[in-house]
Amino acid sequence: MSARVLTYREAIKEAIRLEMRRDPTVIVIGEDIAGGAATHLEQQGEDAWGGELGVTKGLVQEFGRSRVLDTPISEAAYIGAAAGAAATGLRPIAELMFVDFFGVCMDQIFNQAGKLRYMFGGKAKVPLVIRTVYGAGARGAAHHSAALYSVFVHMPGLKVVAPSTPANAKGLLMAAIRDDDPVLFFEHLMLFDSSGPVPEGEYVVPLGKAEIPRRGKDATVVAIGRMRWFALQAAEQLAENGIDVEVLDPLTLSPLDEGTILESVKKTHRLIVVDEDNPRCSVAGDIVALVAQKALYYLDAAPQMVTAPHAPVPFSPVLEDAYIPDPAGIVAAIRATLA
């Protein structure tokens, strides 16, 4: 399979485009995802906006407005409509512009999309993807920057995916669209312009499988989303001092690839989890609990969590930089397990 360099944004778009070509029941709905309806651009068959971050730009020309639907700013209505459409035969991809907005549509996500199958005794399926943007770093402040995936991991019936590279973003999204359960697909705001090799054509990365971007023997750093890159930087720094760090990226947070995490910890005997989400009831805490239950006696040191503080995301650049876990903090945490 040949690969070329794409951005994270382009890789996500490619996954959507290929799946829409393959399956006529795949539709995309969300705020401004075509944008510019009834303007001069529409008369020319173009979209004006193509989504808040331009991911869906160009889709309306190929697939038309019956499959690329701009919505009003009514998240409850259109996320719920996506769930209803999924339960009746479509495979909608709904875009929730920022995950911070889940507060206005959460009932439709967790009480409807996430529970229909169970409440109906297994006699329904909801093949829905909710793409959403998360992550601090753009000075977006407290309503446009949080991570929040742990909230959805907590909820049965939902799957949660957090891609970290253009390639895994494409492959995981193709898998998510084909999946018969509702999937929350978390795209990190600060990764949209990152680039990397992406296989052409059909490329499916199965849900529930972790990646190990760096092999090592001295400590396991489990790092989610953008934190993978910070963990790799920390590992490079420590490599200069002869410390050999393994970096593990879960990619899918629900279901979690417990086996790969446990196997790694049993090899390295040290665990550090790097998670941009708030620390209480978090994925980081969950992974530490997992290792404590299933691999405690393999550990040579107390596990470390490097997370955001128990605070909303602040605005001031100085404060926001202090909020986000950074490579220096990861280095310190790894060293603490080796002390």
Next chain:
Amino acid sequence: MVELPKDQLLWIYERMRLIREFEDRAAYLFAAGKLPGALHLYAGEEAIAVGVCALLTERDHITSTHRGHGHCIAKGLEIRAMMAELYGKASGACKGKGGSMHIADVDRGMLGANGIVGAGGPLACGAGLTAKVNGTDQATACFFGDGAAEQGTMHESMNLASIWKLPVVFVCENNGFAQTTPLRYHCAASRIVDRARGYCMPGLEVDGTDVFAVYAAAADAIARARRGDGPTLLECKAYRYYGHFEGDNLSYYAEDERAGLRGHDPLDRFANRVVRQKLLTRAELAGIDTRAKEMVAEAVEFAERSPYPAPDEVATDVYVSY
């Protein structure tokens, strides 16, 4: 005045009688301590569910409410499976996982009773969107109460359905109470149907105790939906015979509201009219009454002799794959 063929009249009466019989029996079983959980009974509102669903096929969809038994029966669900679900049995419509407030049958277009007030609106839009994208003439009826009319989801859904011209009929079942709070305390307007104008859709106020009136209004609305002309809002006024839930002593009903219950029974009104107009005979109706009693009794027997789910079913059916 709508004229219906005899087989349709018989079907309408049979469904309304089955609902009444089912609900009366459920109330009795609940009082006897046989049914776990909570029950919200539909008796008194039968003409709405049946008048609307008489125009729908299995391919059409409905969304329902916490007071959903009537919608289920009107949409053709098996009452044996419904009753077993009330008992929490493995043979229930949802294998005992849903209970009264979540009875569903997606294969028959019934997208579930719902424990969240107002949650059906967005789901109904989704079913309508599926029909629109697939280019079919399927219609969706969204049943919701006067309490749900105050939820943001219903406002958002009516707007969304209107701008996308979705084939949805919004059927507001106005029984005058949001749980126990009367309309004048929970709604700024005296008429919910007036909101239709704000969402640029037709709106019609209907006597929800007259199945012929409901049928006539729904016929226009569903035809409009099937034509691709978009949604309609129907406000159907009716009376809730039982309380919000079973065990509710109706202490919040004023005397004049209790008086309102008399003379508006949808089954009596139907029977009086069809007999007066010589469309059906008392004997035909009595035959249906007897048959409904037998069916409900049989459903109770089925439910009682059915096993409970195995405890290890507790975490199955959460995902298709995980």
